[in-house]
Amino acid sequence: xxxxxxxxxxxxxxxxxxxxxxxxxxxxxxxxxxxxxxxxxxxxxxxxxxxxxxxxxxxxxxxxxxxxxxxxxxxxxxxxxxxxxxxxxxxxxxxxxxxxxxxxxxxxxxxxxxxxxxxxxxxxxxxxxxxxxxxxxxxxxxxxxxxxxxxxxxxxxxxxxxxxxxxxxxxxxxxxxxxxxxxxxxxxxxxxxxxxxxxxxxxxxxxxxxxxxxxxxxxxxxxxxxxxxxxxxxxxxxxxxxxxxxxxxxxxxxxxxxxxxxxxxxxxxxxxxxxxxxxxxxxxxxxxxxxxxxxxxxxxxxxxxxxxxxxxxxxxxxxxxxxxxxxxxxxxxxxxxxxxxxxxxxxxxxxxxxxxxxxxxxxxxxxxxxxxxxxx
Amino acid sequence: xxxxxxxxxxxxxxxxxxxxxxxxxxxxxxxxxxxxxxxxxxxxxxxxxxxxxxxxxxxxxxxxxxxxxxxxxxxxxxxxxxxxxxxxxxxxxxxxxxxxxxxxxxxxxxxxxxxxxxxxxxxxxxxxxxxxxxxxxxxxxxxxxxxxxxxxxxxxxxxxxxxxxxxxxxxxxxxxxxxxxxxxxxxxxxxxxxxxxxxxxxxxxxxxxxxxxx
Numbered sequence: 001x002x003x004x005x006x007x008x009x010x011x012x013x014x015x016x017x018x019x020x021x022x023x024x025x026x027x028x029x030x031x032x033x034x035x036x037x038x039x040x041x042x043x044x045x046x047x048x049x050x051x052x053x054x055x056x057x058x059x060x061x062x063x064x065x066x067x068x069x070x071x072x073x074x075x076x077x078x079x080x081x082x083x084x085x086x087x088x089x090x091x092x093x094x095x096x097x098x099x100x101x102x103x104x105x106x107x108x109x110x111x112x113x114x115x116x117x118x119x120x121x122x123x124x125x126x127x128x129x130x131x132x133x134x135x136x137x138x139x140x141x142x143x144x145x146x147x148x149x150x151x152x153x154x155x156x157x158x159x160x161x162x163x164x165x166x167x168x169x170x171x172x173x174x175x176x177x178x179x180x181x182x183x184x185x186x187x188x189x190x191x192x193x194x195x196x197x198x199x200x201x202x203x204x205x206x207x208x209x210x211x212x213x214x215x216x217x218x219x220x221x222x223x224x225x226x227x228x229x230x231x232x233x234x235x236x237x238x239x240x241x242x243x244x245x246x247x248x249x250x251x252x253x254x255x256x257x258x259x260x261x262x263x264x265x266x267x268x269x270x271x272x273x274x275x276x277x278x279x280x281x282x283x284x285x286x287x288x289x290x291x292x293x294x295x296x297x298x299x300x301x302x303x304x305x306x307x308x309x310x311x312x313x314x315x316x317x318x319x320x321x322x323x324x325x326x327x328x329x330x331x332x333x334x335x336x337x338x339x340x341x342x343x344x345x346x347x348x349x350x351x352x353x354x355x356x357x358x359x360x361x362x363x364x365x366x367x368x369x370x371x372x373x374x375x376x
Numbered sequence: 377x378x379x380x381x382x383x384x385x386x387x388x389x390x391x392x393x394x395x396x397x398x399x400x401x402x403x404x405x406x407x408x409x410x411x412x413x414x415x416x417x418x419x420x421x422x423x424x425x426x427x428x429x430x431x432x433x434x435x436x437x438x439x440x441x442x443x444x445x446x447x448x449x450x451x452x453x454x455x456x457x458x459x460x461x462x463x464x465x466x467x468x469x470x471x472x473x474x475x476x477x478x479x480x481x482x483x484x485x486x487x488x489x490x491x492x493x494x495x496x497x498x499x500x501x502x503x504x505x506x507x508x509x510x511x512x513x514x515x516x517x518x519x520x521x522x523x524x525x526x527x528x529x530x531x532x533x534x535x536x537x538x539x540x541x542x543x544x545x546x547x548x549x550x551x552x553x554x555x556x557x558x559x560x561x562x563x564x565x566x567x568x569x570x571x572x573x574x575x576x577x578x579x580x581x582x583x584x585x586x587x588x589x590x
Contacts, residue, residue, distance in 0.1 A: 070478070074503065225575065
């Protein structure tokens with residue numbers, strides 16, 4: 001069980017957000033301590049991966065006292081073709097501009113925790129960040145020439161240099177692209193196939209020549225209304241994801257109401273991949289709002305169902321996506337404990353025979369004290 | 377061009393998110409002497425209503441809705457100034473803003489369009505709205521509903537603080553609080569004492585109507 005928990009780490013550890021999101025060593029140390037406290041299987045506090053490149057290019061950001069930095073959509077970096085023309089000529093120091101040093105420092109620190117993957121903002125999400133989502137959608141429909149120019153710039157002139165520098169500094173040959181904007185229902189499958197997949201492929205094809213294997217986490221199925229749930233769209237979103245990962249058959253369900261979606265529909269897709277001779281992997285997200293709201297029983301039940309559905313015959317990992325700042329620690333402990341209880345290999349034939357014991361844990365501060373740890 | 381043809385084209389322009397055409401047709405309708413309320417009720421609003429129906433059927437996605445919302449907004453900008461005061465906001469008065477520390481706007485744009493399409497008078501307070509502004513606007517404008525939006529888990533906590541502030545200012549009983557945004561849920565709304573939670577822009581209509589008792 002892994003987690004993305006930058007907001008939660010800041011809140012739990014009571015540390016200044018600005019420092020957390022600008023000091024790579026501090027970010028990693030805080031993330032490692034929170035991961036240790038929760039018995040997570042990997043360090044993953046994370047950072048605002050959607051903002052780094054845009055900020056370095058001169059994009060305006062909003063820094064809240066207790067919140068993650070965010071792009072100031074009131075004043076987009078690219079208001080029109082003239083801004084794109086200006087950016088093409090801009091000299092960028094890929095080591096030192098904006099918070100590039102923060103990310104490079106984090107990349108290096110993460111190696112000490114066994115994490116050797118760089119991160120970047122995927123082309124579609126970066127285009128949203130540069131233009132704002134409404135203006136980008138308008139560009140795609142009404143000024144596709146400009147939209148294509150923007151995407152090409154993002155891939156060729158921003159992402160290729162950035163993933164290359166991350167590799168040069170750390171040796172990381174893997175880079176993962178965050179692409180939350182490119183999800184269902186923000187886009188239709190047709191729009192993803194027209195605008196998301198081609199530029200993800202362009203990025204992958206160019207990056208491999210630099211020795212970097214990129215995978216974009218695009219096409220996430222994030223339908224909120226169950227009356228809109230569609231197995232057909234779900235499967236097509238997986239097609240988008242796999243195409244955005246250079247064909248690697250890895251399913252990642254990050255943000256959606258996975259506890260309500262029929263898991264058998266996901267299994268039907270992975271079984272299809274197996275019938276094609278592929279070895280699918282599933283990373284199943286535990287919905288952030290479920291983790292916050294609970295109840296514990298529902299969280300535990302979901303983790304158990306996922307393991308029961310996939311773990312015997314599919315490479316499975318689980319992931320708590322973007323743990324809310326004030327999510328109760330007990331809920332997170334429950335999710336991790338459920339994964340570790342039901343997920344012991346070999347997976348039992350009948351998980352109902354396994355007794356789940358809810359861990360009763362000390363507070364994070366108490367845990368830190370017990371281990372002689374601080375965050376300064 | 378006949379009145380029916382203009383209004384049908386206007387509805388189509390809004391539905392298809394053709395903002396320029398929606399503006400042009402709105403002006404053309406006014407120039408042709410069509411009553412502003414008729415333009416709104418039979419041209420502009422049906423466009424966004426049908427968008428809502430297509431959304432529910434999985435034929436429209438956010439990309440379609442956001443363009444509809446923009447076409448709706450621009451069309452209304454042309455027509456609304458010509459409407460009589462009593463014709464606006466028959467369903468109720470709403471003020472809406474993204475809470476302090478958060479500058480996300482997308483959901484709010486869609487909610488504003490759908491609420492206005494449902495006959496609510498909506499004042500947009502913008503993004504990164506401090507508590508003081510919410511308090512001041514409630515005192516000035518006496519809205520029926522205050523809409524709070526957020527996008528980040530780190531800013532959603534502000535919603536609870538706003539409600540507490542309204543209580544301390546003696547304003548809580550004067551206004552209904554409707555919240556929404558990616559990290560929010562009904563449980564969260566219950567927790568902070570909000571009156572309603574909108575799952576999306578179309579659910580916001582149902583919830584706002586329910587708050588108004590209609």
